[in-house]
Amino acid sequence: MTNLDAPGSRRRLTGWGRTVPSVAHVARPGSPEALETLVATASARGATARGLGRAYGDAAQNGGGIVLDCTALDGIGAIDVGAGGATITVGGGTSLEAILRAVLPAGWCLPVLPGTRHVTVGGAIAADVHGKNHHRVGAFSAHVEAFTLHAATGERRTVTRASDPVLFEATTGGMGLTGVIIDATLCLVPIETRLMRVTTMHTADLDATMRALADADGGHAYSVAWLDLASGRGRGMVGAADHATRADAPDASLEAAPRALRLTTPPLPVSVVNRATVRVFNEAWFRRPVPREALQPIESYLAPLDALDAWPRLYGPGGLLQYQCALPAGEEPALRAIVEAIRHAPTVPALAVLKRFGPGSDAPLSFPLEGWTLAVDFPAGHAALGAFLDTLDERVAAAGGRVYLAKDARMRAEIVPLMYPRLDEWRETQSRMDPRGIFTSDLDRRLHLTRGSQA
């Protein structure tokens, strides 16, 4: 593999929400050695790792500095089946999609998959991503055996939970700021078919949805709810699922991939997401006949939006802003109040997703905490939305909750230590790994995460 772009090809980058652009020198190292050379050339504006750019905000941007496109640091090793289960070693820039293509036919699956397969392993570790099965299995990093980190000092280190627990946890959820993940060894779980057995039910209001989710979690590995915030009482739809066994689908083959459909969205001059279209869409979505039980391919169940390429374009040139927060168990009144506030937000909340989290991890900046998570999409660009979301931040922080850094493009720096009370402890590790402050990002400078971010 060759270094396709010299450091010097200036490109305007945004996150998935297409807001807050900045121009950086983008380089795509094809080997750990090329990466090392690039990191060594970093100027005062530093360097940022970037995977597939699926973070919604400015986490994988670095205005004026270097952005290391890690997607050429890819590669998939052989499945290593041992007594305790199977693992696989992959490059940090490998997409989860590519890994699934390699392991599903052999009867293995990744234990944690976010709502899109188009993320890299590095991005999944850096944001410590969660799936619809968090209540059972925890977040992505719970299933990472080891990773190799390229540190700012030029040192390359293999990190396991046993070898350096502090660095392991500072990196999982650490938004790329402790170093670049070059490769990782991931645990796999066995599957009997490539299908999910999905149960869907309708709920009348928020309380019914919350109850149904709690019930679903007891009996099912995966669960999630959609909320229609544009309707009167806030009806919902709860989906629960498990990997289908051979008994569920005797004819299913592991080898043949269920057919995937891919549509693309043209860039639109205006946003087609507004109160009227959302009402119509939600009406169709919530009223469409869903079989109570169905079999669905793993890919399309876990990542329904992947079939519609570049869908944020529907939000027009202003882009899209996703607000995702987590609230601790016991803070249900706060959750209800927040949902109620969002129903009266200055712009229409298009899609709202509610899910229960199981216990969080020990990583200081990892997002999930035991309780609830709510994700809401807003069209960006409305002047009053900023102040509104600032008040939501305050409510979330007051309830002991937090906002997901991988989705954020707008939070204020002051609120972050309230949401992530172990920030200082993380800073200690980060600055030990990166004393000269080389790894940074637009997110870092905005939220003052690292000690060097205000230089």
Place this chain on the structure above:
Amino acid sequence: MTSPLGHPRTVLILGGGSDIAFAIARALIARGTGAFVLAGRHPDVIEARAAALRAAGATAVEVAAFDAEQIDAHEAIVAQAFQRARAISGDVDLALIAFGLIDEASVLDETPAAAGHVAMVNFAGAVSSGLAVAQQLSAQGHGTLVVLSSLAGQRSRPSILPYGAAKAGLDAFTSGLEEALRGSGVRVVSVRPGWVRTRMTANRRSAPFATSPERVASDVLRGLDRGDRVVWTPRLLRLVAPILRLMPRGVFRLLARSR
């Protein structure tokens, strides 16, 4: 970073004592801007403005010394201002060049030195400090430079000839600078007000299309939202400017004399 909702978080103002800049700053605070660095010639004036911005809701305001005529110092002063902005908040999202000096007398009654100072402040000082700002913004890969020019730059009356000529030169500079900055992530906006009721015009007779600093501020924010390169304020001037440029000399002379 400018928030996805379009408001800059951190703002630098050169000419921090300007009435128009003050109105723009207050309008930005109302939208959520928190941090300012105000640079200007008279510390007491700037300090008073800083206090007023804090009272209006700004979370952090720093002041710095800046003289538009001290061209050799601009690069260092601007670099320091960017550093202080980062220390209190973050990268400078929006920089405003707001200083300006207007002629005290009609051109043939003016001392050549006074005319030279007017040209120096409005043109040379704006070129050097504007370029220093543009280079800093370009190095951070994002940001907006807003330059206060004037309708007077379209065609100059003898009563403010050096001023109008300097603003015309400034317009040529900013439009060329914008071209030079293509691909850098930096935006340049030229604001061209007509007659605005401020300290600058306090002892002068009002002109047609007179407006307030608040109105200028709301037009500037609208222009920023829309992605405009030139903001005429009041907005009607967009139509007036070409007429002013093209009208026969005789008619222009009559208009200029009536003022």
